[in-house]
Amino acid sequence: MLEDKNQERTSLEQLGEFGLIDHLTRHFTLKQQSTVKGIGDDAAVLDFKGKKTVLTTDLLIEGVHFDLSYMPLKHLGYKAVMVNLSDVYAMNATPTQLTVSIAVSNRFPLEALEELYAGIQLACTTYGVDLVGGDTTSSQTGMLISVTALGVALKENIVYRSAAKPNDLLVVSGDLGGAYMGLQVLEREKEVFKVNPGNQPDLEPYSYIVERQLKPEARKDVIELLKQLEVRPTSMIDISDGLSSEILHLCKHSEVGCNLFEDKIPLDPTVISACEEFKIDSTLVALSGGEDYELLFTIDQGDFPKIKGNPNLTVIGHMTEANESAHLVTRDGSKIPLTAQGWNSFQTK
Ligand SMILES: [Mg+2]
Numbered sequence: 001m002l003e004d005k006n007q008e009r010t011s012l013e014q015l016g017e018f019g020l021i022d023h024l025t026r027h028f029t030l031k032q033q034s035t036v037k038g039i040g041d042d043a044a045v046l047d048f049k050g051k052k053t054v055l056t057t058d059l060l061i062e063g064v065h066f067d068l069s070y071m072p073l074k075h076l077g078y079k080a081v082m083v084n085l086s087d088v089y090a091m092n093a094t095p096t097q098l099t100v101s102i103a104v105s106n107r108f109p110l111e112a113l114e115e116l117y118a119g120i121q122l123a124c125t126t127y128g129v130d131l132v133g134g135d136t137t138s139s140q141t142g143m144l145i146s147v148t149a150l151g152v153a154l155k156e157n158i159v160y161r162s163a164a165k166p167n168d169l170l171v172v173s174g175d176l177g178g179a180y181m182g183l184q185v186l187e188r189e190k191e192v193f194k195v196n197p198g199n200q201p202d203l204e205p206y207s208y209i210v211e212r213q214l215k216p217e218a219r220k221d222v223i224e225l226l227k228q229l230e231v232r233p234t235s236m237i238d239i240s241d242g243l244s245s246e247i248l249h250l251c252k253h254s255e256v257g258c259n260l261f262e263d264k265i266p267l268d269p270t271v272i273s274a275c276e277e278f279k280i281d282s283t284l285v286a287l288s289g290g291e292d293y294e295l296l297f298t299i300d301q302g303d304f305p306k307i308k309g310n311p312n313l314t315v316i317g318h319m320t321e322a323n324e325s326a327h328l329v330t331r332d333g334s335k336i337p338l339t340a341q342g343w344n345s346f347q348t349k
Pocket residue numbers: 086087090237238239240
């Protein structure tokens with residue numbers, strides 16, 4: 001649907017594996033002092049000079065995690081990196097290096113992989129991360145991308161999921177539900193396109209939510225903001241699966257309960273109008289939609305004045321004793337147990 005039909009096609013066999021890696025990575029430059037040796041030997045060599053390293057990896061499979069009929073390859077490369085950087089930031093660490101491995105079927109020409117790597121390179125440049133290795137191989141069906149990200153932090157700065165205390169405030173960055181509603185719009189336009197291929201979709205009214213789906217940003221700025229405000233979260237996680245399941249992770253690992261207030265959940269007006277159009281409950285979308293890549297964290301109540309009124313941060317609830325478990329407090333004041341799927345409306349207390 002968004003594909004450019006007039007592109008050149010150079011078959012991958014013309015380059016061979018080593019030629020391909022050289023070709024795809026030739027414009028990448030190294031920026032991190034901790035990178036001693038990047039691509040070009042049997043392994044990369046890194047030196048973190050006594051700091052702690054964090055490491056995370058993610059596998060994306062065509063047809064499961066992405067759909068190339070509406071996901072441009074450049075965006076896919078960018079997003080594959082963001083998903084990993086978001087996890088590094090969620091540890092309150094700074095991402096430093098990446099490896100990228102791909103498997104592709106012969107339906108992809110060299111030009112397609114160049115697009116993918118242009119997105120990876122843009123992400124590396126924007127976030128100051130070095131690409132230091134990876135692998136390419138062939139696949140029988142479709143495309144697979146595996147990204148591994150390394151990051152660095154002082155031991156005392158690392159924030160785990162496990163140290164939230166009762167009465168801590170629950171805070172989220174940005175707004176929620178946009179990525180899911182963007183996906184709904186793209187899926188709908190794909191169906192329209194199948195029936196009428198001549199019809200180019202007008203995505204302009206949905207640009208915010210479509211961008212949230214296709215080109216998410218990891219919240220490096222929020223980590224820097226918290227440092228600047230001298231707020232160290234007591235626990236933190238990024239929102240990849242949806243607000244409710246991430247809250248339950250914090251509760252489980254920290255052994256606390258939580259009250260989440262429905263009327264505090266930050267929603268962009270575009271998300272609210274798309275929810276009305278698609279007749280979906282906006283709270284359910286925020287709780288279960290996922291892929292927003294915002295940061296969810298807890299802070300000590302004493303830190304509240306430091307974040308109060310900041311447009312990037314919203315207090316959405318507070319932690320409670322473990323035996324009180326996790327609840328959604330709805331707009332009309334009822335308390336509903338929170339589940340990984342959103343909430344369980346049949347177990348109203
Ligand atoms: Mg995560």
